[in-house]
Amino acid sequence: MADTPQPEADENWWRGAVIYQVYPRSFADSNGDGTGDLAGVRSRLPYLSALGVGALWFSPWYPSPMADGGYDVADYRDIDPAFGTLAEAEKLISEALALGIRTIIDIVPNHVSAVHPWFREALAAGPGSAARERFWFRPGRGEHGELPPNNWPSQFGGPAWTRTTNPDGTPGDWFLNLFDSEQPDLNWNHPEVRAEHEDILRFWFDRGAGGVRIDSAAMVAKDPALPDLPDPSAGADAVLADHPYVDRDDLHGIYRNWRRIADSYDGARILVGEVWLPDAERFARYLRPDEMHTAFNFDFLACPWEPARLRTSIDTTLAAHAPVSAPATWVLCNHDVTRTVTRYGRADTGFDFATKAFGVPTDLALGTRRARAAALLTLALPGSLYLYQGEELGLPEVEDIPRDQLQDPMYLRSGGTDPGRDGCRVPLPWAGTATPFGFSPEGSAAPWLPQPADWSARTAELQAADPDSMLSLYRAALGARAAEPALGDGPMDWLDSSPEVLAFRRGGDFLCVVNLAGSPADLPAHSAVLLASGDLTDDGRLPSDTAVWLRA
Template identity: 50%
Template sequence: MSQTTFGTDAGELQGPEQSWWRDAVIYQVYPRSFADGNGDGMGDLPGVTSKLEYLKELGVDAVWLSPFYASPQADAGYDVSDYRDVDPRFGSLADFDEMLTQAHALKLRIIVDLVPNHTSDEHEWFVQARAAKPGSETRNRYIFREGKGEQGELPPNNWQSIFGGNAWTRLVEADGTPGQWYLHLFDTKQPDLNWENPEVRSEMEAVLRFWLDRGVDGFRVDVAHGMIKAEGLPDWDGAAAMVEGQQAEDSADSADSADSEKAPEGNMNPPSPFFDQEGVHEIYRAWNQVLKEYDGDRMLVAEAWVEPAERLVRYIRPDEMQQAFNFEFLLAGWDAERMTAAITNSLAAVESVGAPSTWVMSNHDTVRHTTRYGLSTPTGFPKGISAADEQPDEALGLLRARAAAAIMLALPGSAYLYQGDELGLPEHTTLAAELRQDPAFARTKGEEIGRDGCRVPLPWYDQEPGYGFSHGSVEPSQPWLPQPESFASYAADRQDGVPGSTLEFYREALALRSEYELGQGVLEWLEASGLHQPDKDILSFRNGELTVLANFGDQPLALSTEFLEDRGVRLRSQPKALTENGELAPNSAIWLS
């Protein structure tokens, strides 16, 4: 047995030991694709409210809602035109309050998305800025610059958008003449705010208080590493991407082993002038103080694609945020050595600041892990999958996804589930090009397939139109994105109460996680000496009374009598995970106590 353990003494903790977010299981709802309450084919807040009992029965502690604010929906709501109102597509403020009230009655916390890096170009502020003169106070809320060249016809610098194309767009003034350029790290319709302007900081703190006053329990902060830009906005020869860790990893993979040890730290090479700048931490220290004005242990979780882990945990120092998404774990893929390293690195890093780690395998920006794990390279990270690309082995991907969930849900810290994870839902990999709505697909002219495949509406009832997405509606419209026929077999009603189904597996795992208090536990790695022979495809650890064993290989693993002696199987990732002969099946995991 290895003596490598990870845990944090109560005296070193960031926040009270009993803080709910330290070990919470948080379920991400992508509102437009979760449940449709009015039959128009678009998910909404009443639809979320109708499924709260389902989420409570699943066993989660909190719900994170992707943006539902007023928005032109150029980027599925991440282009906000009014931070203090609900988009009519999703309902009203009254609908939000009703959902929040019912969630709290069920002892479910509610976390809302906050998008502080940019607004919509239809936000009142940008409408005013567009009409104002260069150098005006209204334009200073955003990042406007004069162009280069004799007539200012060239962008102010060479930055490229995350979604493809130039990161600058030139205004046409009221008299028809070309004007200044404005920065948008994402879509043209998402102008970046100027966080050097105190008015911007004051306004966003007021937005925090608006939702805190309504009773929300926390905020997921979009592009949390992106608000501050380097002084002078210098040119940069790197290539920006949503998943910076993958970019750094690809660079390391292209080097030989000796050179890769010398690879520069940080999320990009060379370092980006618009991500992970030192000034972002001042913002979060101020927000930390805003949250302290309210009772109820409110929290902030950072979406920060930052590496190495030592830089990421700077966002969760005691006076800043409470959590940050652990993308190293997400990017590890289906590989025992990579996943072990990601877990070890993450726990060591968060321990240094007294914060809990988070664990996540999928979200609204990634190809679903059930599909990634079924590809010929199950550690890859494609930016979407089309019918022209390699198609996954759906059954194999699901086997591996369930085993990975057994690992993730046994780890100390907080776990995030993406809607449909509990159904084993795969990516929609054959969505027609003309139906795609992700701006990344359009801006790259299809070179980047985009994120639509993971955002397809959930299947609730296999015999209903749209698989029950608009359940209860007399004449429901077609879902806003079409579901593949295969979704029928994943429908919630087809799995509910069925032993061995993915839904029942998740319910069982979450109940045991709570019973054994695994989120509050301490991880202790186990060597393979308890098995017949050590194997690089084995991952094994202990957390409290539970021992977790996973077989990443393609051959059964014979377990020694000594290893199994006096241990009972509490959880199997699939019904045949452990044979009568004491073999752990390939692509399977078990919990023993």
């Protein structure tokens, strides 16, 4: 297939883009089976265009047994039948491009599904076979090989190893799975693994994809010796030093090759890394001019709603990106994280997988007020922004899904102690007063996860008609951002303010002020109020947990 033209010649579109994450299973269902699909997304492209986003990032849409929400990929060159067909994906990419919206697809290089042809071949071929060299098969430790080959933990709980069964029924070798046991890790020292993924990039770029998001990008390469991790009591620095599978130096050669492929296409096809690293300098190495274009800013996402912590996160982020001239990215939530309005209504407003629990009290009115302010804050900061579907509707985390309907392996592998991530993946409410709220046609199968009855007050249709809704705020903010030359990529300067107020200037005369104090704050001198996340006081001051855009 020929290289598909991108919608405009701007090679730097990604430096200040607003990118909307689509979780296909939960966005819009066209055929009534209770599962979102690509035809549903195509039907909502006018909504996304009116919202004002510049690109769509799709969580995995490939054939998959869905052991981990599609991140267990069985075939990278096709579409899961639940979502549609490859032809449907090509239409979606093309129709979105016609509206000036690019498509970013998700690549999962660390592992494949256990039903992927390569892994099936490896199991059938047996110990010592060439087919098994694409993965990490090892004999176990202990007298009878009954112990895992090392002490690595799975990201979902338990050991990162699963034992196979030999054809005669006896226990066999173990294989590495840093995530679910249905997600065997690939061996990136193997040339076929590298060549396969480079070909997958070309396959989707040829079909018009504007970029790829790289899942677990810092975990792909492993120390071939597979050594034990140091005891955690040795301290974080000891654990991270020469880590056997996080942030290994040979990753950079992989991504330089990917960048050369991306740069061979017209229209700035971009690489976006999911890179969780505490060391800002090591993080920035992935953003050198010949590697990834951008990476997710998890430090800001996990940051509590506290002025000093937020300011430090912003400064640290910008300082880390400056030496490599890469734009920062800002994100408040995604398909893995407790939704913003719920998180910001809690006593602990930060995010940490280790502290997620059932039954944490939240004040949704407070969380919503803060989420509205955070929207204006993030949209005014330098760089690009990721917006997770439903964030523009102010959807809360759904925390009362019946436990027998929860599907996330994080919940299942924890023995039910971790609530998992299903609460932020509930299908969107589009219109109407009862489930499925326009997610599916009337008379359809029930949505794959149940929607709360009170979402009738949060539908896109209702909010579009309400000038004070979260959706109206986002539409106004994205429109103003697009029209404001100072916003997007570029410099910013902090203004003098009290410690509990974040105030900064973009360009010559655009100001953003966010009040995190417990009482109203004075505004700097200005000629106009461009947009506010809530009403100002009668005397023109900025209330607590409120943000405003001003013309200086």
